[in-house]
Amino acid sequence: MAATINLSDSERSSPNDQSVSSRSSNRSLRVAEKERRKNEAEDPFVLALKYFTDVEAGTPVYGNDDFERNLVLVEKVAYSKGLSPEAISVMLEFAMSLRMGSSPCVRVLKCLIPATVVPQEAVVRAVVWLGVGKIPISTQVLFIKWVLTVFDMIDTKDQLRAVYGFIFSYVTEENLCPFICHLLYLLTRKESVRVFRVRKLLELQSKLGRQPFLLHLLSLYKVFCPELVTLSIPSRMRSGFRNHISPWKSALIAVQKRNGLQVASSMSLAFTIKDKTNSRKRKHCHLEVPALRSVVNKEAQTEKCSSRKVVPLVQLHSFAQLLENMHHIELPAQMGSLLGSSLALQYLDCVQDESALLRLNFWLGYALHEEFLFCGDGGAIQNSEDALQFLNKLLSAHHFLQEGFSSSEAFLYKFLNVWDGSLLRPQILGLLSNIPVVPSSQIGRLLFEPLTQLFFTSSLFFKCGLVECLNNMLLKWLTWHSVYALEDDLDISLNSHTSINMTLSGFKDSVMELVNFVGQLASVGLQIEGCQSLLLSFVLDFYETVCDTFLKYGLPLVVMPPSGVFYPALFALDPVSVDRLAYIMHRYKVNLTSAKAQEKLTKQAFHISRQTFHEFNHYVVDMVSCLWNSKMFQPGMGVQLGEELLLKSKVPQYWTSFDLIHHPAFMSYAVDFHQKCWPGKKDMDLSSIKHSKPWSWYLEYLFTQGYDGLKQFVQSNISRQLTASDGQGDTQQR
Amino acid sequence: MSLLKPFSKLPGLNSANILLVENEEQFQQSLADVLVEETSVAVNVRLAKSLPLPMENDESRPRIDLVVFIINLTSELSFQSAETSLKYLDPGYFLGKVCFMVTNARNASVPTEHLDAVRKLAASLHCPLLFAEDQTPDGVTSATERLLTVLKVAASLVPTTTALYLSNLTRCTLPPDIDQPSFD
Numbered sequence: 001m002a003a004t005i006n007l008s009d010s011e012r013s014s015p016n017d018q019s020v021s022s023r024s025s026n027r028s029l030r031v032a033e034k035e036r037r038k039n040e041a042e043d044p045f046v047l048a049l050k051y052f053t054d055v056e057a058g059t060p061v062y063g064n065d066d067f068e069r070n071l072v073l074v075e076k077v078a079y080s081k082g083l084s085p086e087a088i089s090v091m092l093e094f095a096m097s098l099r100m101g102s103s104p105c106v107r108v109l110k111c112l113i114p115a116t117v118v119p120q121e122a123v124v125r126a127v128v129w130l131g132v133g134k135i136p137i138s139t140q141v142l143f144i145k146w147v148l149t150v151f152d153m154i155d156t157k158d159q160l161r162a163v164y165g166f167i168f169s170y171v172t173e174e175n176l177c178p179f180i181c182h183l184l185y186l187l188t189r190k191e192s193v194r195v196f197r198v199r200k201l202l203e204l205q206s207k208l209g210r211q212p213f214l215l216h217l218l219s220l221y222k223v224f225c226p227e228l229v230t231l232s233i234p235s236r237m238r239s240g241f242r243n244h245i246s247p248w249k250s251a252l253i254a255v256q257k258r259n260g261l262q263v264a265s266s267m268s269l270a271f272t273i274k275d276k277t278n279s280r281k282r283k284h285c286h287l288e289v290p291a292l293r294s295v296v297n298k299e300a301q302t303e304k305c306s307s308r309k310v311v312p313l314v315q316l317h318s319f320a321q322l323l324e325n326m327h328h329i330e331l332p333a334q335m336g337s338l339l340g341s342s343l344a345l346q347y348l349d350c351v352q353d354e355s356a357l358l359r360l361n362f363w364l365g366y367a368l369h370e371e372f373l374f375c376g377d378g379g380a381i382q383n384s385e386d387a388l389q390f391l392n393k394l395l396s397a398h399h400f401l402q403e404g405f406s407s408s409e410a411f412l413y414k415f416l417n418v419w420d421g422s423l424l425r426p427q428i429l430g431l432l433s434n435i436p437v438v439p440s441s442q443i444g445r446l447l448f449e450p451l452t453q454l455f456f457t458s459s460l461f462f463k464c465g466l467v468e469c470l471n472n473m474l475l476k477w478l479t480w481h482s483v484y485a486l487e488d489d490l491d492i493s494l495n496s497h498t499s500i501n502m503t504l505s506g507f508k509d510s511v512m513e514l515v516n517f518v519g520q521l522a523s524v525g526l527q528i529e530g531c532q533s534l535l536l537s538f539v540l541d542f543y544e545t546v547c548d549t550f551l552k553y554g555l556p557l558v559v560m561p562p563s564g565v566f567y568p569a570l571f572a573l574d575p576v577s578v579d580r581l582a583y584i585m586h587r588y589k590v591n592l593t594s595a596k597a598q599e600k601l602t603k604q605a606f607h608i609s610r611q612t613f614h615e616f617n618h619y620v621v622d623m624v625s626c627l628w629n630s631k632m633f634q635p636g637m638g639v640q641l642g643e644e645l646l647l648k649s650k651v652p653q654y655w656t657s658f659d660l661i662h663h664p665a666f667m668s669y670a671v672d673f674h675q676k677c678w679p680g681k682k683d684m685d686l687s688s689i690k691h692s693k694p695w696s697w698y699l700e701y702l703f704t705q706g707y708d709g710l711k712q713f714v715q716s717n718i719s720r721q722l723t724a725s726d727g728q729g730d731t732q733q734r
Numbered sequence: 735m736s737l738l739k740p741f742s743k744l745p746g747l748n749s750a751n752i753l754l755v756e757n758e759e760q761f762q763q764s765l766a767d768v769l770v771e772e773t774s775v776a777v778n779v780r781l782a783k784s785l786p787l788p789m790e791n792d793e794s795r796p797r798i799d800l801v802v803f804i805i806n807l808t809s810e811l812s813f814q815s816a817e818t819s820l821k822y823l824d825p826g827y828f829l830g831k832v833c834f835m836v837t838n839a840r841n842a843s844v845p846t847e848h849l850d851a852v853r854k855l856a857a858s859l860h861c862p863l864l865f866a867e868d869q870t871p872d873g874v875t876s877a878t879e880r881l882l883t884v885l886k887v888a889a890s891l892v893p894t895t896t897a898l899y900l901s902n903l904t905r906c907t908l909p910p911d912i913d914q915p916s917f918d
Binding site (some may be wrong): 372373375376418419420421422423449452453456457458460489527528530 | 774802810815838842849862863864865866867873875876877879880883884887892894900903904905906907
């Protein structure tokens with residue numbers, strides 16, 4: 001076996017321009033053979049290859065022991081170590097030329113397991129044989145499947161692209177069509193899209209029906225040349241190209257596993273076999289983001305291979321270089337590799353051409369679906385490190401681009417319906433918070449229904465996590481709005497890459513739906529969890545976002561929290577929650593005031609309903625009379641108790657029990673203040689703080705404890721009349 | 735035919751009783767092992783292959799607060815068994831004291847019709863439908879946690895809510911057709 005390694009080594013060290021055909025590979029074989037002869041004895045594998053190189057056309061197969069012996073030898077090497085590029089060339093040439101008839105062809109094709117790369121020339125020659133020889137259709141299909149399987153191991157693709165038209169001509173062959181379409185999908189570039197090809201595909205479609213493989217190819221064509229393809233293509237297609245259960249799968253994995261160490265250490269030409277075609281049914285492989293690698297390897301070839309100059313992404317190393325070459329960048333063969341490279345993501349972000357994103361989404365959608373929704377063994381491996389890393393990488397790509405991919409969005413809608421609420425929770429919630437604005441007509445069905453079911457049956461921590469996730473989602477939506485909103489007309493395109501355009505009112509509806517939904521979750525969640533302060537804190541986080549929608553994000557929409565959120569926060573046992581509520585109410589006031597001022601100024605038609613003002617005033621009055629004026633349980637307040645019940649409770653002066661002194665959250669401060677204020681006093685009379693002077697000292701004391709929210713609330717809502725006897729404030733209503 | 739009734743017996747003090755019904759009798763055992771570790775309430779776990787429950791220890795059996803049907807989607811029998819067992823439950827159970835737990839929902843070999851059928855069943859009975867990852871320890875723990883959340887409410891141990899209220903929030907809705915959302 002050492003000889004094979006020698007062979008490929010000598011091959012690699014020789015100049016690049018060789019092995020154009022089997023003839024030159026013969027030459028190199030002979031060179032290698034000479035070298036080898038110097039060193040060691042005859043190697044049967046090299047002899048076997050020589051046999052297949054030299055065997056004459058018309059040699060009989062049956063009863064041919066030489067043939068049988070040699071082929072068995074090649075198969076053995078193939079299944080154990082994989083075949084070197086030269087061996088692939090020789091064997092492919094032998095098989096496709098039908099020198100010994102078509103019967104050995106299938107057998108040879110099945111053992112073509114590459115050890116490192118597949119020489120492009122061999123594939124091109126084989127494609128040519130496809131037209132010349134009389135290869136049976138089933139064998140032709142097998143060959144194309146093989147090409148798809150090893151597509152990413154083919155060293156360069158420029159010559160394959162050059163025979164695009166030739167490959168395209170096989171599209172009419174009914175049995176070959178799905179596979180040819182897939183191959184074309186992988187090879188298509190803008191120049192390849194021509195009117196006559198589009199016409200041919202449309203013709204086929206009318207003959208075969210709306211086949212997914214045709215639609216996919218057409219959708220790619222449409223992306224490149226929208227003017228040529230007038231066909232309307234469904235925005236989300238069910239799935240891509242069919243899985244073909246390839247006969248090479250298990251052998252390829254085995255060989256790669258065995259060669260794994262070797263390859264990694266020798267840093268040979270990228271070993272990127274984690275392609276969608278060959279790993280359809282394989283575990284783990286989707287989850288590895290392939291290394292960035294160009295379609296065209298050598299710079300020299302780049303220059304001559306096509307009329308326009310293309311620069312593979314992998315050759316760019318700085319942002320400046322990216323900017324220079326922006327308009328002639330060659331996308332890598334595997335779009336998944338884009339996720340791993342920040343430069344590639346920069347490119348995705350700037351480029352207007354949709355094909356890159358379409359291909360990436362295609363790959364991503366498939367990978368996510370296969371790995372997380374459609375698992376071979378019930379999904380036991382999902383918790384593995386690979387899944388985690390894959391999703392983390394996807395998340396960081398999302399964060400980098402500051403938007404989600406449409407394929408991950410579509411995936412989430414399905415995944416939420418079968419999620420147990422804990423599998424990969426941080427990642428799934430992270431992805432969820434990145435989804436673009438969902439139209440209000442769909443949002444309930446797609447998001448709210450599965451989320452409600454998960455929320456109420458899951459633990460407190462899930463509830464907190466989900467509220468945080470929805471807060472992030474709202475933040476992103478609002479940020480998109482403030483970035484993409486066009487000022488003159490109210491239409492906004494929310495996402496630079498997807499073509500979902502939304503009217504401002506549509507956007508407002510969606511935001512309103514989301515805010516109301518969280519309001520409902522929070523009210524009932526707080527009730528079920530007994531107003532847990534951790535959950536309350538996450539809910540208040542959310543309302544800190546909501547109260548500032550107008551001033552911070554320019555969205556003329558103010559939604560008040562439901563009373564199920566307001567009162568638990570007001571009567572919370574911890575002062576931080578009360579303080580944050582005060583801050584939120586202060587911001588609501590600032591937002592509402594400036595909205596009203598602007599309405600008067602511009603007389604524009606945006607309108608905050610009277611209902612909102614009413615709710616706000618109601619809350620403020622309640623809050624002031626409860627915290628400041630010691631008038632709890634007055635008629636007309638949000639929280640009411642019967643007079644008799646209150647008397648029965650025998651709480652003295654029950655109306656003061658939630659003012660800033662007696663409020664359970666602030667009581668300890670009042671006691672502390674009392675001791676500091678009157679150190680000598682034995683009996684504690686907290687009500688004495690209520691007097692004008694100590695009251696203002698007490699407030700100062702509270703504010704120095706860091707309760708800025710309370711401070712702002714007091715300053716903006718209460719005009720204090722210090723002259724008045726008891727420091728009774730006065731609410732300022734609008 | 736003896737119906738299992740939710741209110742025929744008195745509840746125990748600070749205890750909750752859960753009945754796990756699974757035809758395969760695999761997942762219920764691992765669930766039970768984790769369920770009994772709960773410390774805040776005394777959780778009694780009863781296991782059954784199918785309903786009706788045998789008559790002999792009817793007297794000694796405590797009041798069942800929550801009936802969980804575990805359905806393995808890879809097996810047709812699992813679903814059928816649950817479906818026939820449902821007949822032996824008093825209608826009172828369907829006011830928030832029944833839930834379905836589905837395993838293997840993400841398995842490639844499961845035809846989508848199976849999941850749809852379970853969804854339809856759960857939706858028609860207004861019961862919650864929980865999904866569980868039965869093959870990993872983490873999945874079992876989280877499934878247990880969720881069952882406990884529902885169980886505590888069903889056993890009236892959460893003072894702020896009732897089983898009927900919770901089931902109204904968590905009940906399964908009919909399967910949305912999300913393959914082709916029309917974004918117009």
